[in-house]
Amino acid sequence: MSLPEFKLLRPRSVEEAVGMLHRHQGEIQICAGGTDLLPSMKQRLFAPKYLMDIRGIDGLERIRVTPGLGVELGALTTLSAVEDSGFISKNYPVLHEAVKTVASPILRNMGTMGGNISLDTRCLWYNQSLQWRKSCGFCIKKDGDLCHVAPGGKKCWAAFSADTPAALLCLSAEVNIASPQGYRRVPIAQLYNNDGVDRIKLAKTDMITSIYLPESSAGWSGAYKKLRMRGSIDYPLAGVAVAVKYRGKTVEDARVAITGVNPAPHLIPDAPHALVGRELNEHAAMVVGELAARVAKPLTTSLLTPEYRREMVRVYAKRAVMAAGAASSN
Amino acid sequence: MSKENFSIIGKPVALVDSAGKTTGQGKYADDLSIPGMLIGKILHSHLPHAKIKKIDFSRALELEGVVTVVIGKDAPNTYGILPVGHDETALAVEKVRYVGDNVACVVAETESIAEAALELIDVEYEPLPAWFDPEDSMKATANFIHEQRPSNLEKDYHHSFGDPDAGFAQADVVLENRYVANEVTHAAMEPHCTLASFEFDPQTGLEGRLTVQSSTQVPYYLQHKLSIVLDMPMSQIRVIKPLVGGGFGGKSEIIPLEIIAAVAARKAKAPVKITYTREEVFLAHRGRPRTIIDLKTGIKNDGSITAVAAKVIQDGGAYCSYGVVTILYSGALLGALYDIPNIKYDGYRVLTNKPACGAMRGHGTVNVRFAFESQLDELAAKIGMDPLAVRRKNLLKPPCITVNGLRVQSYGLPECIDVVARESKWSERGKNRKKSRGLGMACSHYVSGAASSIIRSDMPHSTVNIKIDRDGGVVVYTGASDIGQGSDTMVAQIAAEVLGCKLGRVKVVAADTDLTPVDIGSYSSRVTFMNGNATLRAAEEIKRKIVAAASRKMACSPEDVIMREDVVYKKGMSPQTSSLLEKVLGKKDDAPTVSGHVEGQILRGSVQQKRKEEGPKDKLSFEEAVTAAMDNTGALTGSGSYAPPLEAKGGKHKGGGVGPSPAYSYSAQVADVTVDEETGEVTVNKIWAAHDCGRALNPVSVEGQVIGSVWMGLGQALQEEFVWKDGLLMNAGMLEYKSPSATESPEIESFIVESIDPEGPFGAKEASEGSLAAAIPAIANAIYDAVGVRLRESPFTPERVLSAIRAKNNLKKIEMTNRVDPTAPHKLREHGGSLWFKGRGPKRHEDDPARRAEHAD
Amino acid sequence: MKKELIELKVNGRRHEIAIEPNKLLLDTLREDLGLTGSKRGCDDSSCGACTIQVDGVPMLACTMVAASYQSDNGGNEITTVEGVAQHGALAAIQKAYGDWGGSQCGYCTPGFMMTVRALMDRNPEPTDEEIRHALSGNLCRCTGYTQMYQAIKAAITAEQKGMAAK
Secondary structure, three states: OOOOOOEEEOOOOHHHHHHHHHHOOOOEEEEOOOOOHHHHHHOOOOOOOEEEEHHHOOOOOOEEEEOOOEEEEEOOOEHHHHHHOHHHHHHOHHHHHHHOOOOOHHHHHHOEHHHHHOOOEEOOOOOOOHHHHHHOOOEOOEEOOOOOOOOOOOOOOOEEOOOHHHHHHHOOOEEEEEEOOEEEEEEHHHOEOOOOOOOEOOOOOOEEEEEEEEHHHOOOEEEEEEEOOOOOOOOOOEEEEEEEEEEOOEEEEEEEEEEOOOOOOEEOOOHHHHHOOOEOOHHHHHHHHHHHHHHOOOOOOOOOOHHHHHHHHHHHHHHHHHHHHHHHHO | OOOOOOOOOOOOOOOOOHHHHHHOOOOEHHHOOOOOOEEEEEEEOOOOOEEEEEEEOHHHHHOOOEEEEEEHHHOOOOEOOOHHHOOEOOOOOOEEOOOOOEEEEEEEOOHHHHHHHHOOOEEEEEEOOOOOOHHHHOOOOOOOOOOOOHHHEEEEEEEEEOOHHHHHHHOOEEEEEEEEEOOEOOOOOOOOEEEEEEEEOOOOOOEEEEEEEEOOOOHHHHHHHHHHHHOOOHHHEEEEOOEOOOOOOOOOOOOHHHHHHHHHHHHHOOOEEEEOOHHHHHHHOOOEOEEEEEEEEEEOOOOOEEEEEEEEEEEOOOOOOOHHHHHHHHHHOOOOOEOOOOEEEEEEEEOOOOOOOOOOOOOOOHHHHHHHHHHHHHHHHHOOOOHHHHHHHOEOOOOEEOOOOOEEOOOOHHHHHHHHHHHOOHHHOOOOOOOOEEEEEEEEEEEOOOOOOOOOOOOOOEEEEEEEOOOOOEEEEEOOOOOOOOHHHHHHHHHHHHHOOOHHHEEEEEOEOOOOOOEOOOOOOOHHHHHHHHHHHHHHHHHHHHHHHHHHHHOOOHHHEEEEOOEEEEOOOOOHHHHHHHHHOOOOOOOOOOOOOOOOHHHHOHHHHHHHOOOOOOEEEHHHHHHHHOOOOOOEEEEEEEOOOHHHOOOOOOOOOOOOOOOEEEEEEEEEEEEOOOOOOEEEEEEEEEEEOOOOOOHHHHHHHHHHHHHHHHHHHHOOOOOEEOOEEOOOOOOOOOOOOOOOOOEEEEEEEOOOOOOOHHHOOOOOOOOHHHHHHHHHHHHHHHHOOOOOEEOOOHHHHHHHHHHHOOOOOOOOOOOOOOOOOOOOOEOOOOOOEOOEOOOOOOOOHHHHHHHHO | OOOEEEEEEEOOEEEEEEEOOOOEHHHHHHHHOOOOOOOOOOOOOOOOOOEEEEOOEEEEHHHOEHHHHOHHHOOOEEEOHHHOOEOOEOOHHHHHHHHOOOOOOOOOHHHHHHHHHHHHHHOOOOOHHHHHHHHHHOOOOOOOOHHHHHHHHHHHHHHHHHHHHO
């Protein structure tokens, strides 16, 4: 399968890149690692007139620690680089756990942090070749008027299928965004729309340049549990991240987030109440599992059934909480 | 293990083509190109069943770089792999029969131009009602998928051997269950590719011979079918098989692109290459059909099986393919594993509007074996017998002929069972039981080639020629198709062993219809047995000539001439003499290098040699012996062929030609699994697999084949399946078709059992398929041992396992498998989305299942 | 579409070629440079048959735009399976894959060669778990991976012996 025709742009600076986004608004696509975009382009899900390869921009591929402030992960930092960072695994274990489950080792060498948080939503009725999509009469996300997984409604339920954003939600990460108007920082919790089509709050001229992990989240113990059929390669069919801050044996603060089941990753709002101020135990973990399953709204976007995925959100959330507890006592 | 003293047979050797594979120098079909070569891309149907009213490709032709467009009427002759199933055409002529059926082919200068041109072809369809479920499809009264197949029934067979009713009456326990094995596919790593080119005939000045280089397991069948579709004599068609990146049956018949490329090359008047996208590979399919098995087995309290009755329905897809053979294997291979006195079989091969199913590794036996071995464990539990003991109780006593006419000679199953029982510590499994962990065992078997070929001819199934010329090189011309299983290496080993030369001296020229004699192909695990025997006979013929000459040189009788490792010596002489000599010359005894000084003894000839050498000798080099045999002649040639013996050809009943084989391989396996009772995830910790391959010609290769088979069975057991929605394949790619990665692939330990078959080459039988089938029931039985749930629908995905566990524990039922109760599955596992909703969706016929919900509303 | 001139550095050699801007690196290697060792297996970036190395890091050539990997800024040194054998002999891993059955049909083998070489370069004494993990981005349909592990261990031993001999 070939790629559709495009002109390749290779900016050398963020300013140049943002200028190109502005100039070619609506007909340009940013490409970093390309691991999600290029297969989709082969399937003609995207056929931009311009493809902007931002890999040549200096300074976006680094992990920079600023004592007192936290860590800045450049948008082009590869997932492998984050996985291999001893600093990240020590201070932000939930991110380390999540990043090492993304796709496969080779794909992590290519895929970037910026790419992972801006991943397109996925659905079996959407991530298919042009020929296949013709056979189903297309879908609401691309070229059609019918959502095959929720045909009565008008909303696209394609699932947000990146692993790291669940961890980043638990860490209260922020995203640095460049635009013609300058830079702005947006909490990752405010980045997503929970809509399969319009998934992310980025304007056509916006570009994510880095991700900040606040120092206040450093040292929290954490765990990430991912549902998939294979132990590698696959996108998450459900993912649960848990980060817990302890004072002694007591939970001082905690966050739980899910991904892979809804059109956006979600923090579980009531989870902290279930955990804060007590010692972690199986009962608390089960309560968190119930809370997480209530937020999860999987539909038939994947090969595993929605009922099973929802049930697994419950089980995996419970297990992630217990694992985060076990990690802290080590 | 036998004690024969072979020099090459039984030794682990690297595949003769392995360096080409590890360096990237080896060429697969898609690596080939020819000057002026164009690229073909196929337009596929987006409807499951429809009449083609009009195809207008004028807009496509206007696109710069498009050379031509080929459609059905350019080559309307029908073909099919089976003589009884000629129901395919190169491209659809009147109607399309599945989503993905072949409608037109664009030939263009580049892939991207061809892809763009596909969007410019306008096809007008008239939708027809479609069938996706075989049990529904059999109820059809009109609009049949093929007009000549009423009720969409491709073929049904009804066999009864012994007295099944009496057998069931004798039984103390009879069980009846329905099992479902969902559809799986080969997913060989190499997508199919064909490069076709014509040359001009210098005599007529017109288009002449056709050369097709293709990823095929059956070059000679391809040559034959090309001649039918193109109306050309076979002599004018040359098929060459380059390296093939895996087949598993998926390249064992004529795949549409192979015919289309040739038709396109003719119309474009230029070489044309077509390479399937991965999605097209899934749509071409020919995989293992979804199979519904209603199985009934009777057993006595002492463990002896009294009767088996199986009703099997196979969802065959839109074309016959190998279907008639598949449905027959499913019944025939109920026999020849255990001693079963009474067998009843009703098999139905049904057409549906989906990609055609065909032959896949373990052809026909796998799904029925899953059912049988699962039910046998249930029966063993009912009569309170150990699963292993019940299998030992029902062993055959070869040599024998089974009730359904299968001749069994070598039978290593008892030893296979002993080996896996010992290695897995089966008898101690009750001690230190870990929660949710269990062991399960199962057995399987397979043919070493079919005794009767599918083309119903008396010709030998394999012929091999060998040439030794004055360079001292041994060239084997074999039609055997190496698809990665190592047949080139097998042939080289046999030739080298018989001729007593080093392996490096042998060159194998394989699978080129112009150069190599007919071999019917790499399928049904026939190559080692049949082509190996032909090679053995060809080598023996040529050896006789060398021995005759050498005996004169050494003044001894031909019976006393021994050829071994490039040395020809008199019986009684120690072959070490040569090693001593080589040591003096500074050569290592085990050096794989070919002997012979570069002085050119052979070119000079033996008369000149005589001047240097006086009197009879005790020992000759390979070159000297060959030279002597070549006195006054040119190259030495030998030819051998193999046809299965009449005694192996089975019974006379209708369909009795499928199942009989000259020899059967046997396998026993034990699987160790852990089940996560909260998630339903099954982890296979280890599988012990013992396989009786007669004799292991190349142990490293045999182990690789056994492990690969077991592993492929594991994929089918746990995670591989086609998921459909109204005829749309939801997972037509490697991302969503879950072929196991290294992460969840367990350790598989293989054990070779050598029963030394009386008719196999050096006693060898098949090694590449027989172990697949046992893996699935071994895992099912282990899951039962671990958590007490019986999975009767494969694959045992976490949702199916969890549903069963919750049902067993009387927990709140969660609809995890789209309303298919895994304990009593009765309909297709369809994807839960909706293709059609209130007038929106693709333009399907109003009776299409996709629109039935609409009527129900 | 108009072709553009680009420069790639592959297996230590510079190549100046004219290609379309949308051409995949895999197709460029195979069609324009004749390096057909890297294979196309899937179209959805899942199988790893096209694995090459860029500056020693395994990547999927089917998921890379060739013009993005030009050698104009010092980096982007591309290694394909054709660059693995050196000094006129098979690399230890190539020999071992033959000897131990690591390769059957061989179609996935070039990708595995690139992945395993990168592992051995980075981690000369990997544990079983590290090997399994490293291989998890390449699919094989023949071997079940088992004999690959034996081959990799044999290659590591052979390399260590080779080092000791030097």
